[in-house]
Amino acid sequence: xxxxxxxxxxxxxxxxxxxxxxxxxxxxxxxxxxxxxxxxxxxxxxxxxxxxxxxxxxxxxxxxxxxxxxxxxxxxxxxxxxxxxxxxxxxxxxxxxxxxxxxxxxxxxxxxxxxxxx
Numbered sequence: 001x002x003x004x005x006x007x008x009x010x011x012x013x014x015x016x017x018x019x020x021x022x023x024x025x026x027x028x029x030x031x032x033x034x035x036x037x038x039x040x041x042x043x044x045x046x047x048x049x050x051x052x053x054x055x056x057x058x059x060x061x062x063x064x065x066x067x068x069x070x071x072x073x074x075x076x077x078x079x080x081x082x083x084x085x086x087x088x089x090x091x092x093x094x095x096x097x098x099x100x101x102x103x104x105x106x107x108x109x110x111x112x113x114x115x116x117x118x
Contacts, residue, residue, distance in 0.1 A: 046109030
C-alpha cells in the first residue's frame, strides 16, 4: 500500500499559494498534509513545520540549541517547491496496510493518530 497526498494547506486552512510573507526568506509556518491510501477512500492529517535558515538562526540566537521534529527546512517561501517536496516524501512511503504507512508518514509529520493505543 502507498500514500497519496489529497491536499496541503496551512494549519488555518489557507492554500499555500495564498500565503504572503513580509519576507519570503523568513519562514516559520505550520502546514497540514491530508493523505490517504492511493487505492482507497479516506484521509488523515499530518502536521509539519516549514522553516527557513533565517527563522532558525533568529530562534537559536534567542533561545540557544533547538530540537525540532516534524520539520522541513526551505531556503525561502516557495509553495510549489514545498508542495512538490511533500508529495515526493509522502508517496515514497509503503507498507502492508494503512497503519504501517501512517507510522512511516508520522516520521515526516505529526500524525493525528501518532502514539494512539486502542
